[in-house]
Amino acid sequence: MKYENYPIAGLDFIFDKDGKPWFLEANSASTVHEEYAKVYGDCTTVKKIAKLINKMPGKNFCVFVKRKQWNGNSRNKAHWLASELIPFLNKDIHICYMDNNLRVARSFFLDHNFIKLTLTNFTKGGGNSYVLNSHRRKVKPDIIFRNYFQLNPDFEQEGVRVINTMAARDLVWFKHKCYDAVKEVKGIKIPKYFLVNNNEDLKTTLKDNTNLFNKGYVVKPLGNSLGRNVKVTDSLRMPMNYKVQPGSMVQQRITPKLVKKKKYWDVRVFVINGKYAGAVKRISKNKVTNIARGGYGDQVTKKLDRKLKNISEKITHALEKKALDMKKEKYNYILTPEQPKLREVVWHPIGEE
Ligand SMILES: Nc1ncnc2c1ncn2[C@@H]1O[C@H](COP(=O)(O)OP(=O)(O)O)[C@@H](O)[C@H]1O
Numbered sequence: 001m002k003y004e005n006y007p008i009a010g011l012d013f014i015f016d017k018d019g020k021p022w023f024l025e026a027n028s029a030s031t032v033h034e035e036y037a038k039v040y041g042d043c044t045t046v047k048k049i050a051k052l053i054n055k056m057p058g059k060n061f062c063v064f065v066k067r068k069q070w071n072g073n074s075r076n077k078a079h080w081l082a083s084e085l086i087p088f089l090n091k092d093i094h095i096c097y098m099d100n101n102l103r104v105a106r107s108f109f110l111d112h113n114f115i116k117l118t119l120t121n122f123t124k125g126g127g128n129s130y131v132l133n134s135h136r137r138k139v140k141p142d143i144i145f146r147n148y149f150q151l152n153p154d155f156e157q158e159g160v161r162v163i164n165t166m167a168a169r170d171l172v173w174f175k176h177k178c179y180d181a182v183k184e185v186k187g188i189k190i191p192k193y194f195l196v197n198n199n200e201d202l203k204t205t206l207k208d209n210t211n212l213f214n215k216g217y218v219v220k221p222l223g224n225s226l227g228r229n230v231k232v233t234d235s236l237r238m239p240m241n242y243k244v245q246p247g248s249m250v251q252q253r254i255t256p257k258l259v260k261k262k263k264y265w266d267v268r269v270f271v272i273n274g275k276y277a278g279a280v281k282r283i284s285k286n287k288v289t290n291i292a293r294g295g296y297g298d299q300v301t302k303k304l305d306r307k308l309k310n311i312s313e314k315i316t317h318a319l320e321k322k323a324l325d326m327k328k329e330k331y332n333y334i335l336t337p338e339q340p341k342l343r344e345v346v347w348h349p350i351g352e353e
Protein backbone atom coordinates (compact mmCIF):
# COMPACT_ATOMS: atom_id res chain seq x y z
CA MET A 1 0.00 0.00 0.00
CA LYS A 2 1.19 3.51 -0.83
CA TYR A 3 1.21 6.00 2.00
CA GLU A 4 0.20 9.12 0.15
CA ASN A 5 -1.76 10.77 2.92
CA TYR A 6 -0.01 9.86 6.09
CA PRO A 7 3.56 8.90 5.21
CA ILE A 8 5.03 10.62 8.25
CA ALA A 9 3.16 9.45 11.32
CA GLY A 10 3.77 10.31 14.96
CA LEU A 11 1.68 8.25 17.36
CA ASP A 12 1.36 8.52 21.13
CA PHE A 13 1.02 5.47 23.37
CA ILE A 14 0.89 5.12 27.12
CA PHE A 15 1.71 1.85 28.91
CA ASP A 16 -0.42 0.66 31.83
CA LYS A 17 0.93 -1.03 34.94
CA ASP A 18 0.68 -4.43 33.20
CA GLY A 19 2.92 -3.19 30.43
CA LYS A 20 0.16 -2.98 27.82
CA PRO A 21 0.19 -0.08 25.32
CA TRP A 22 -2.87 2.16 24.94
CA PHE A 23 -3.26 4.39 21.92
CA LEU A 24 -3.62 8.06 22.86
CA GLU A 25 -3.50 10.00 19.62
CA ALA A 26 -1.88 10.58 16.25
CA ASN A 27 -0.06 13.69 15.02
CA SER A 28 0.14 15.00 11.49
CA ALA A 29 3.23 17.18 12.00
CA SER A 30 5.16 15.30 14.61
CA THR A 31 8.20 16.86 16.14
CA VAL A 32 10.18 14.90 18.79
CA HIS A 33 12.62 13.86 16.02
CA GLU A 34 15.10 16.07 17.78
CA GLU A 35 14.78 14.06 20.97
CA TYR A 36 15.12 10.87 18.94
CA ALA A 37 18.43 12.02 17.46
CA LYS A 38 19.66 13.11 20.86
CA VAL A 39 18.92 9.94 22.78
CA TYR A 40 20.03 7.49 20.07
CA GLY A 41 22.89 9.61 18.74
CA ASP A 42 21.69 9.32 15.15
CA CYS A 43 18.89 11.08 13.27
CA THR A 44 17.52 7.83 11.83
CA THR A 45 13.97 9.12 11.57
CA VAL A 46 15.09 12.23 9.67
CA LYS A 47 17.06 10.08 7.22
CA LYS A 48 14.03 7.87 6.67
CA ILE A 49 11.86 10.88 5.93
CA ALA A 50 14.52 12.13 3.50
CA LYS A 51 14.58 8.76 1.75
CA LEU A 52 10.83 8.91 1.35
CA ILE A 53 10.96 12.42 -0.10
CA ASN A 54 13.82 11.57 -2.45
CA LYS A 55 11.71 8.81 -3.96
CA MET A 56 8.85 11.18 -4.70
CA PRO A 57 8.56 12.56 -8.24
CA GLY A 58 9.27 16.22 -8.93
CA LYS A 59 12.22 18.43 -8.08
CA ASN A 60 10.90 21.50 -6.30
CA PHE A 61 10.73 20.83 -2.59
CA CYS A 62 9.14 23.68 -0.66
CA VAL A 63 9.15 24.10 3.05
CA PHE A 64 7.46 26.96 4.86
CA VAL A 65 9.19 28.59 7.77
CA LYS A 66 8.84 31.67 9.86
CA ARG A 67 11.41 34.13 8.58
CA LYS A 68 12.44 35.59 11.91
CA GLN A 69 12.77 32.25 13.61
CA TRP A 70 14.54 30.60 10.71
CA ASN A 71 17.12 33.35 10.38
CA GLY A 72 17.41 34.15 14.04
CA ASN A 73 18.47 31.96 16.89
CA SER A 74 15.02 30.88 17.99
CA ARG A 75 14.43 28.04 15.57
CA ASN A 76 11.64 25.86 16.86
CA LYS A 77 11.27 22.12 16.61
CA ALA A 78 9.74 22.12 13.14
CA HIS A 79 12.62 24.27 11.96
CA TRP A 80 14.97 21.74 13.46
CA LEU A 81 13.39 18.96 11.44
CA ALA A 82 13.41 20.98 8.22
CA SER A 83 17.03 22.02 8.56
CA GLU A 84 18.20 18.50 9.46
CA LEU A 85 16.31 17.09 6.48
CA ILE A 86 17.76 19.41 3.87
CA PRO A 87 21.32 17.96 3.68
CA PHE A 88 19.86 14.51 2.95
CA LEU A 89 17.58 15.65 0.12
CA ASN A 90 18.43 15.42 -3.56
CA LYS A 91 15.77 17.95 -4.58
CA ASP A 92 15.83 21.66 -5.30
CA ILE A 93 15.15 23.10 -1.89
CA HIS A 94 13.03 26.22 -1.58
CA ILE A 95 12.74 27.84 1.80
CA CYS A 96 9.54 29.86 1.73
CA TYR A 97 8.72 32.47 4.30
CA MET A 98 5.19 32.31 5.52
CA ASP A 99 4.76 36.08 5.56
CA ASN A 100 5.75 36.31 1.86
CA ASN A 101 3.06 33.85 0.98
CA LEU A 102 0.00 35.16 2.71
CA ARG A 103 -2.79 36.20 0.45
CA VAL A 104 -6.42 36.88 1.03
CA ALA A 105 -8.48 34.03 -0.32
CA ARG A 106 -11.96 32.68 0.08
CA SER A 107 -12.79 31.61 3.59
CA PHE A 108 -12.82 28.00 4.62
CA PHE A 109 -13.06 26.20 7.87
CA LEU A 110 -10.12 24.66 9.62
CA ASP A 111 -9.11 24.38 13.23
CA HIS A 112 -12.32 25.87 14.51
CA ASN A 113 -11.64 28.99 12.54
CA PHE A 114 -12.97 30.36 9.36
CA ILE A 115 -9.79 31.21 7.59
CA LYS A 116 -9.77 34.22 5.39
CA LEU A 117 -6.07 34.38 5.06
CA THR A 118 -4.50 31.30 3.61
CA LEU A 119 -0.95 30.54 2.92
CA THR A 120 -0.79 30.72 -0.83
CA ASN A 121 0.07 32.69 -3.87
CA PHE A 122 -1.88 30.21 -5.81
CA THR A 123 -3.65 31.21 -8.96
CA LYS A 124 -6.38 28.73 -9.68
CA GLY A 125 -6.72 27.17 -13.08
CA GLY A 126 -3.77 24.85 -13.44
CA GLY A 127 -0.21 25.60 -14.28
CA ASN A 128 -0.15 28.98 -12.64
CA SER A 129 0.37 27.86 -9.12
CA TYR A 130 3.42 29.12 -7.39
CA VAL A 131 4.85 30.15 -4.07
CA LEU A 132 7.53 32.72 -3.37
CA ASN A 133 10.81 31.39 -2.08
CA SER A 134 13.19 33.28 0.18
CA HIS A 135 14.68 35.11 -2.84
CA ARG A 136 11.16 36.15 -3.73
CA ARG A 137 11.37 33.98 -6.81
CA LYS A 138 8.19 32.30 -8.03
CA VAL A 139 8.41 28.55 -7.67
CA LYS A 140 6.00 25.88 -8.77
CA PRO A 141 6.08 23.42 -5.91
CA ASP A 142 6.20 19.70 -6.64
CA ILE A 143 6.33 18.73 -2.99
CA ILE A 144 5.33 20.78 0.03
CA PHE A 145 6.60 19.64 3.38
CA ARG A 146 3.68 20.77 5.46
CA ASN A 147 4.58 21.67 8.93
CA TYR A 148 1.76 22.42 11.22
CA PHE A 149 -0.15 25.33 9.80
CA GLN A 150 -3.14 26.17 7.71
CA LEU A 151 -2.43 25.50 4.10
CA ASN A 152 -4.74 26.19 1.21
CA PRO A 153 -6.30 22.88 0.06
CA ASP A 154 -5.98 24.08 -3.54
CA PHE A 155 -2.35 23.00 -3.55
CA GLU A 156 -3.31 19.36 -3.27
CA GLN A 157 -6.27 19.70 -5.53
CA GLU A 158 -3.96 20.96 -8.26
CA GLY A 159 -1.59 18.04 -7.90
CA VAL A 160 1.10 19.29 -5.54
CA ARG A 161 2.22 16.49 -3.24
CA VAL A 162 1.67 17.80 0.23
CA ILE A 163 3.01 15.69 3.08
CA ASN A 164 1.14 14.92 5.21
CA THR A 165 -2.04 15.68 3.29
CA MET A 166 -4.83 17.85 4.55
CA ALA A 167 -7.12 14.82 4.81
CA ALA A 168 -4.64 13.08 7.10
CA ARG A 169 -4.22 16.23 9.10
CA ASP A 170 -7.93 16.92 9.52
CA LEU A 171 -8.50 13.30 10.44
CA VAL A 172 -5.90 13.02 13.17
CA TRP A 173 -6.32 16.53 14.52
CA PHE A 174 -9.65 15.54 16.01
CA LYS A 175 -8.93 12.83 18.52
CA HIS A 176 -12.39 11.24 18.47
CA LYS A 177 -12.34 11.02 14.65
CA CYS A 178 -8.94 9.47 14.84
CA TYR A 179 -10.17 6.86 17.35
CA ASP A 180 -13.15 6.09 15.11
CA ALA A 181 -10.86 5.47 12.18
CA VAL A 182 -8.73 2.94 14.07
CA LYS A 183 -11.19 1.26 16.40
CA GLU A 184 -11.42 -1.89 14.25
CA VAL A 185 -7.67 -2.44 14.38
CA LYS A 186 -7.06 -5.84 15.99
CA GLY A 187 -5.42 -5.71 19.39
CA ILE A 188 -5.73 -1.96 19.82
CA LYS A 189 -6.57 -0.50 23.22
CA ILE A 190 -8.15 2.94 23.25
CA PRO A 191 -9.02 4.56 26.59
CA LYS A 192 -12.80 4.94 26.94
CA TYR A 193 -14.11 8.46 26.56
CA PHE A 194 -17.19 10.67 26.49
CA LEU A 195 -17.65 13.99 24.74
CA VAL A 196 -18.17 16.96 27.05
CA ASN A 197 -18.72 20.63 26.32
CA ASN A 198 -18.67 22.26 29.73
CA ASN A 199 -18.10 21.67 33.44
CA GLU A 200 -21.72 20.60 33.94
CA ASP A 201 -21.33 17.81 31.34
CA LEU A 202 -18.16 16.69 33.04
CA LYS A 203 -19.81 16.54 36.44
CA THR A 204 -22.69 14.42 35.14
CA THR A 205 -20.40 12.12 33.18
CA LEU A 206 -18.17 11.52 36.20
CA LYS A 207 -21.19 10.77 38.35
CA ASP A 208 -22.61 8.32 35.83
CA ASN A 209 -19.30 6.45 35.42
CA THR A 210 -17.77 6.24 38.86
CA ASN A 211 -16.25 2.83 38.19
CA LEU A 212 -14.37 4.02 35.15
CA PHE A 213 -13.13 7.25 36.67
CA ASN A 214 -12.68 6.63 40.39
CA LYS A 215 -8.88 6.41 40.13
CA GLY A 216 -8.75 9.59 38.08
CA TYR A 217 -9.56 10.80 34.59
CA VAL A 218 -8.28 12.97 31.79
CA VAL A 219 -10.01 15.94 30.15
CA LYS A 220 -8.67 17.16 26.83
CA PRO A 221 -9.79 19.18 23.85
CA LEU A 222 -10.77 17.07 20.82
CA GLY A 223 -8.65 19.25 18.58
CA ASN A 224 -5.43 20.62 19.98
CA SER A 225 -1.83 19.60 20.56
CA LEU A 226 1.26 20.03 22.74
CA GLY A 227 -0.64 19.03 25.86
CA ARG A 228 -2.50 22.33 25.85
CA ASN A 229 -5.50 22.24 28.14
CA VAL A 230 -4.96 18.58 28.99
CA LYS A 231 -5.91 17.89 32.59
CA VAL A 232 -4.91 14.59 34.21
CA THR A 233 -6.38 14.03 37.69
CA ASP A 234 -5.92 11.53 40.51
CA SER A 235 -9.48 11.27 41.76
CA LEU A 236 -13.11 11.42 40.77
CA ARG A 237 -13.44 14.97 42.05
CA MET A 238 -14.09 17.89 39.70
CA PRO A 239 -10.88 19.69 38.79
CA MET A 240 -10.11 22.97 40.55
CA ASN A 241 -9.69 26.05 38.37
CA TYR A 242 -10.31 24.23 35.14
CA LYS A 243 -12.86 25.27 32.59
CA VAL A 244 -13.94 22.52 30.23
CA GLN A 245 -13.85 23.97 26.72
CA PRO A 246 -16.60 23.23 24.25
CA GLY A 247 -15.49 20.24 22.14
CA SER A 248 -13.59 18.23 24.75
CA MET A 249 -13.53 14.66 25.95
CA VAL A 250 -13.28 13.09 29.37
CA GLN A 251 -11.20 9.97 29.11
CA GLN A 252 -10.27 6.95 31.17
CA ARG A 253 -6.91 7.58 32.74
CA ILE A 254 -4.12 5.09 32.12
CA THR A 255 -1.56 5.15 34.90
CA PRO A 256 1.93 3.98 34.02
CA LYS A 257 4.40 2.36 36.36
CA LEU A 258 6.42 5.36 37.44
CA VAL A 259 10.10 5.52 36.49
CA LYS A 260 13.22 7.45 37.56
CA LYS A 261 12.08 8.72 40.95
CA LYS A 262 8.34 8.78 40.41
CA LYS A 263 8.22 10.22 36.95
CA TYR A 264 5.43 9.78 34.42
CA TRP A 265 6.12 8.67 30.88
CA ASP A 266 4.61 7.78 27.54
CA VAL A 267 5.97 7.05 24.09
CA ARG A 268 6.06 8.83 20.73
CA VAL A 269 6.27 6.35 17.88
CA PHE A 270 7.38 7.24 14.36
CA VAL A 271 5.97 5.35 11.42
CA ILE A 272 7.49 6.42 8.12
CA ASN A 273 6.05 5.26 4.83
CA GLY A 274 3.99 2.72 6.74
CA LYS A 275 6.97 1.15 8.50
CA TYR A 276 7.84 1.38 12.17
CA ALA A 277 10.84 3.72 12.35
CA GLY A 278 11.47 3.91 16.07
CA ALA A 279 10.17 5.48 19.24
CA VAL A 280 11.13 7.85 22.03
CA LYS A 281 10.06 7.72 25.64
CA ARG A 282 8.91 11.03 27.07
CA ILE A 283 9.60 11.25 30.76
CA SER A 284 8.27 13.98 33.02
CA LYS A 285 7.47 14.87 36.57
CA ASN A 286 4.22 16.17 35.10
CA LYS A 287 1.36 13.86 34.31
CA VAL A 288 1.15 15.51 30.90
CA THR A 289 4.42 14.38 29.39
CA ASN A 290 4.71 16.47 26.20
CA ILE A 291 8.19 17.92 25.62
CA ALA A 292 6.48 21.32 25.44
CA ARG A 293 5.28 20.71 29.01
CA GLY A 294 8.67 19.83 30.42
CA GLY A 295 9.08 16.23 29.30
CA TYR A 296 12.43 14.93 28.08
CA GLY A 297 13.41 12.09 25.78
CA ASP A 298 14.82 8.68 26.57
CA GLN A 299 15.44 5.46 24.66
CA VAL A 300 12.81 2.74 24.55
CA THR A 301 13.85 -0.82 25.24
CA LYS A 302 13.82 -3.49 22.52
CA LYS A 303 10.95 -5.08 24.39
CA LEU A 304 8.82 -1.92 24.06
CA ASP A 305 9.81 -1.62 20.40
CA ARG A 306 8.44 -5.10 19.84
CA LYS A 307 5.18 -4.27 21.59
CA LEU A 308 4.71 -1.12 19.53
CA LYS A 309 5.78 -2.10 16.03
CA ASN A 310 2.84 -4.11 14.81
CA ILE A 311 0.12 -2.05 16.41
CA SER A 312 1.51 1.28 15.20
CA GLU A 313 1.87 0.05 11.63
CA LYS A 314 -1.72 -1.18 11.73
CA ILE A 315 -2.98 2.12 13.12
CA THR A 316 -1.11 4.10 10.48
CA HIS A 317 -2.50 1.82 7.80
CA ALA A 318 -6.05 2.36 9.05
CA LEU A 319 -5.54 6.13 9.13
CA GLU A 320 -4.09 6.13 5.62
CA LYS A 321 -7.09 4.16 4.42
CA LYS A 322 -9.55 6.47 6.12
CA ALA A 323 -7.87 9.56 4.66
CA LEU A 324 -8.04 7.94 1.23
CA ASP A 325 -11.75 7.24 1.71
CA MET A 326 -12.28 10.85 2.70
CA LYS A 327 -10.72 11.92 -0.56
CA LYS A 328 -12.78 9.45 -2.57
CA GLU A 329 -15.92 10.75 -0.95
CA LYS A 330 -14.89 14.14 -2.25
CA TYR A 331 -14.00 15.32 1.17
CA ASN A 332 -13.28 18.97 0.58
CA TYR A 333 -10.67 19.41 3.27
CA ILE A 334 -13.10 21.39 5.28
CA LEU A 335 -14.61 20.14 8.47
CA THR A 336 -17.85 22.00 8.72
CA PRO A 337 -18.71 22.99 12.23
CA GLU A 338 -22.23 22.59 13.51
CA GLN A 339 -22.14 26.08 14.89
CA PRO A 340 -19.69 28.09 12.84
CA LYS A 341 -18.03 30.83 14.76
CA LEU A 342 -16.17 33.49 12.89
CA ARG A 343 -13.19 34.69 14.75
CA GLU A 344 -9.90 36.23 14.05
CA VAL A 345 -7.38 33.78 12.71
CA VAL A 346 -4.61 32.93 15.08
CA TRP A 347 -1.56 31.79 13.21
CA HIS A 348 -0.47 28.60 14.84
CA PRO A 349 3.23 28.47 15.17
CA ILE A 350 4.78 25.66 13.20
CA GLY A 351 6.37 22.78 15.05
CA GLU A 352 3.36 22.23 17.12
CA GLU A 353 3.11 18.55 17.77
N1 LIG B 1 -5.84 8.71 28.98
C1 LIG B 1 -4.70 9.19 29.45
N2 LIG B 1 -4.14 8.65 30.58
C2 LIG B 1 -2.99 9.16 31.09
N3 LIG B 1 -2.30 10.18 30.57
C3 LIG B 1 -2.81 10.77 29.46
C4 LIG B 1 -4.01 10.31 28.86
N4 LIG B 1 -4.28 11.09 27.79
C5 LIG B 1 -3.26 11.99 27.72
N5 LIG B 1 -2.38 11.81 28.72
C6 LIG B 1 -1.13 12.59 28.93
O1 LIG B 1 -1.30 13.86 28.34
C7 LIG B 1 -0.41 14.02 27.22
C8 LIG B 1 -1.09 14.79 26.11
O2 LIG B 1 -2.21 14.07 25.65
P1 LIG B 1 -2.48 13.78 24.12
O3 LIG B 1 -3.72 12.99 24.03
O4 LIG B 1 -1.28 13.21 23.49
O5 LIG B 1 -2.78 15.26 23.55
P2 LIG B 1 -1.85 16.35 22.81
O6 LIG B 1 -2.40 16.40 21.43
O7 LIG B 1 -2.07 17.62 23.54
O8 LIG B 1 -0.43 15.86 22.85
C9 LIG B 1 0.00 12.61 26.85
O9 LIG B 1 1.26 12.61 26.20
C10 LIG B 1 0.04 11.93 28.21
O10 LIG B 1 1.22 12.28 28.91
Ligand SMILES: [Mg+2]
Residues within 6 Å of the ligand: 012, 025, 226, 227, 290
Ligand atom coordinates in the same frame (compact mmCIF):
# COMPACT_ATOMS: atom_id res chain seq x y z
MG1 LIG C 1 0.27 14.01 22.20
